[in-house]
Structure formats: structure tokens, C-alpha cells
Amino acid sequence: MDDAGGPLIVIGGHEDKEGDRVILREVARHLEGRRLVIATVASHEPDGYFDSYRKAFSAVGVTDLVELYVHERSESLGGDVPATLGGAGGVFFSGGDQLRISSQIGDTPIDRKIRELHQAGAVIAGTSAGASVMSETMLVKGASSESRRIGDLHMAPGLGLVRDVIIDQHLPNAAVMADCWARWPTTPASWAWASMRTRRRSSPVDGCG
Numbered sequence: 001m002d003d004a005g006g007p008l009i010v011i012g013g014h015e016d017k018e019g020d021r022v023i024l025r026e027v028a029r030h031l032e033g034r035r036l037v038i039a040t041v042a043s044h045e046p047d048g049y050f051d052s053y054r055k056a057f058s059a060v061g062v063t064d065l066v067e068l069y070v071h072e073r074s075e076s077l078g079g080d081v082p083a084t085l086g087g088a089g090g091v092f093f094s095g096g097d098q099l100r101i102s103s104q105i106g107d108t109p110i111d112r113k114i115r116e117l118h119q120a121g122a123v124i125a126g127t128s129a130g131a132s133v134m135s136e137t138m139l140v141k142g143a144s145s146e147s148r149r150i151g152d153l154h155m156a157p158g159l160g161l162v163r164d165v166i167i168d169q170h171l172p173n174a175a176v177m178a179d180c181w182a183r184w185p186t187t188p189a190s191w192a193w194a195s196m197r198t199r200r201r202s203s204p205v206d207g208c209g
Contacts, residue, residue: 006030006090006121008162013095013128017056027092028060030123034089035064041104042096042129049094068110076108085113090123093130099140101133102158111159124161132167136160139168 007030015023027036038053040046050067057065066084068091070076085091091114093101105111118124124134132138138158155166 005118007123008118008134009123009125010131010134010162010167011125011127012131015127017052021056021060024056025060027090027123027125028057028062031062031089034122035066035084035087036062037066037068037084037088037091039068039091039093039101039130040096041068041070041101042094042098042133044097044100046094053092053094070104070110073104073108076105076110079109081109081113085110085117088117088122090125091117093124093126093133095128095130098129098133098138098158099156101129102138102156106157106159114159115161118161133158134161135165135167136163137166139166 009023009027009030011023015021017024036057038050040049043049046067046069050065054065068082068084105114114124126132126134135158137155140154140156
């Protein structure tokens with residue numbers, strides 16, 4: 001992770017949008033009353049995502065919310081960074097396809113603005129695909145069963161908000177450990193590998209590193 005900057009909140013998925021909303025309250029706490037940008041870029045069909053999060057975050061006191069979505073990468077390459085990011089206190093990446101996030105906004109003015117906000121103290125949060133994309137190298141494909149062959153997993157560059165970590169948000173423990181050892185010889189020795197098992201009210205982390 002970079003030496004300076006705001007907090008990163010990495011969520012395995014299925015964060016509770018009703019009830020206690022523990023995770024969303026933590027995001028809200030770090031906003032300190034500032035705007036939250038809901039980045040639905042990971043979804044190929046984002047309809048309904050923003051409304052769902054607007055309702056959930058409103059319940060924990062966050063009312064200044066805007067959506068960031070990119071249909072084509074060309075939209076990200078223009079010189080004008082979306083005004084929605086200006087002065088934001090945080091960015092929340094929703095779930096979907098992590099490769100879509102990196103391919104649409106990676107190394108673009110939007111990406112650089114998000115990094116600028118983070119370095120200035122903004123909170124960056126992500127759930128499921130939005131969590132996976134935070135690492136320098138992210139998982140983009142792999143079988144979900146506990147019994148897998150070496151080489152089943154595929155990787156691609158992420159946004160690099162956190163270094164020396166691969167975030168594996170969905171795999172069961174046995175599969176995680178098998179892949180850790182199978183891939184360790186081809187992975188930089190300094191990397192850690194974490195698997196997140198998400199529950200309603202907590203997200204314990206297992207892994208090797």
C-alpha cells in the first residue's frame with residue numbers, strides 16, 4: 001500500500017444494505033460529510049445499482065451521492081474528468097466484472113483523479129469486483145470449486161491502489177491454499193494472498209503470505 005493517502009475499505013461482497021449496515025456505516029464515517037461517488041463501472045448493465053446504494057447509504061446519513069459510469073473507454077480518455085469526482089470524499093466501486101473497471105478507466109484521467117483523491121485523504125471502497133481491482137495484479141477468471149488444476153486462475157493488471165497483495169474475494173479456503181502453493185513459485189516472494197469469506201456482519205480473512 002502507498003505510504004500516504006486515505007483508507008481503503010476492501011469488501012468481499014454481499015455487504016448488508018439493510019439492518020445494521022455495519023460496513024456501509026464505516027464507509028460513511030470516513031466521508032466526514034463529503035460526497036460519495038458510486039462507481040458502477042464494473043457492471044455491463046448498471047441499471048438499479050445506484051438506486052440500491054443511494055437508498056442504503058441514505059439510511060446511514062450519506063445524502064450527497066452521485067454515480068460514475070463509463071460506457072466506453074473513449075469517454076475516460078477525454079481531458080475533462082467528470083465533475084462528479086471533484087471534491088469527493090470517497091469512491092465506492094460496486095460489484096460486477098473487475099476487468100471492465102480496469103479496461104474502461106485504468107490509466108485514464110478518471111483513474112488519475114481517483115488516485116489524487118485517495119492521496120488527499122479520500123476513502124476508496126470496493127465490493128466483490130470492486131475489491132479485487134484494487135490490487136496491482138488481480139484475479140479475473142478461475143473455477144470456484146475446491147478441487148482445481150494449476151493454471152485455472154488468470155490474472156490481469158488492476159488499479160494498483162494496494163501493492164504486494166492479491167485480493168481473492170470469493171474462493172473457499174481449501175482452494176485458496178491450493179492456489180497459494182501452486183502459484184507461489186511464479187509469484188514475487190513479497191506478495192501476500194488473501195481470501196475473503198463474506199458474511200452478513202463480518203468478513204474474516206484467510207490466506208497465506
